[in-house]
Amino acid sequence: MPLDTASHKIPVARNAADLRAAVAEWRTRGETVALVPTMGALHEGHLSLADLARAKTERVVVSIFVNPTQFAPHEDFSAYPRTEAADAAKLDGKADLIFAPDAADMYPQGFSTTISLSGVSEPLEGQFRPTHFAGVATVVAKLLLRAMPDIAIFGEKDWQQLAVIRRMVADLDIPVEILGGPIMRETDGLAMSSRNVYLTPGERKAAGQLNVVLRETAASVSAGTLISEAAKAGAARILALGFDKLDYLEIRDAASLAAFPDDRPTSSARILVAAKIGKTRLIDNMPV
Incomplete structure (x- = not known):
């Protein structure tokens, strides 16, 4: 043909x-x-x-x-x-x-x-x-x-x-x-996704802060905060933005995605998130 x-x-x-x-x-x-x-x-x-x-x-x-x-x-x-x-x-x-x-x-x-x-x-x-x-x-x-x-x-x-x-x-x-x-982002830092079109104006404003929480949580871990403490604080901030559900906010080994057993990064690390707001489930990540 x-x-x-x-x-x-x-x-x-x-x-x-x-x-x-x-x-x-x-x-x-x-x-x-x-x-x-x-x-x-x-x-x-x-x-x-x-x-x-x-x-x-x-x-x-x-x-x-x-x-x-x-x-x-x-x-x-x-x-x-x-x-x-x-x-x-x-x-x-x-x-x-x-x-x-x-x-x-x-x-x-x-x-x-x-x-x-x-x-x-x-x-x-x-x-x-x-x-x-x-x-x-x-x-x-x-x-x-x-x-x-x-x-x-x-x-x-x-x-x-x-x-x-x-x-x-x-x-x-x-x-x-x-x-x-590399991840392409909107002007406010929201990771571009085909599903972003589902967001209402209010949801879109909150979604634009997701990357800010990730970046600041990653910086906290880099400064010495325990992974569990930083992740707990980051999760609370995401829910306070108006997200309905947080599936995960985790800092993992960048290659294997294994958890760090001692609550501190010991190799190249990545912070990853999945959260739902309205009908839309968003994912994002960045290096630690």
Whole structure:
């Protein structure tokens, strides 16, 4: 099947065969390839990943696929924004190919394989969304094996996801370099997210303070405050802002996401948070 070139300025591959054919043609010319996996509803954070990919390789593929297997039954899969035409317009000049399969192509009838990880996937998001990372790992493995890029780039806002993908790629010997792209933030510091559109004006104002609490809590730990004390104070501040629920505010080893047994960082550390305000669940993180 030829690439879809009627709808957008950028060609679109709808299945694995067309994606592989396009990549193979680039390979015959000795060109390097980057993959930027997304679920669409693109914002400046996503576009910064495409820019990073362009700076590192000759060819850039951006995948757009709202992956059903990483959503729990009570989550927002059906409501998740799907804006392919607008996304394609934003990618003009930034990507050479969009890979936009449907669920039947990614998970054909009889599909029965799941990739699950222990360790890095279990705390934090793994505790509150126990099926999430199996869905992420499975779809990312499929995307990497379909495109076989030289590098794949993921945003650091989903820090635990990045750690899970790095672990999976290392464990399965998938010959792709995994890079993280810096978190892009709004003017008040709120991490950019496709779900920010769900916020009411009042919720948006409170959400803009989440990064401030993280930064000041991280600074407190760096100054010598015990992790448990700093995290408890930070959690109270987040709830005082008007957040309805705090799933976690934790300071963990940046690579393994293991807790520090002596209540003080002994290696490179990251502070991570997940909190719900109104209908919107926000995550964020930053180095300590």
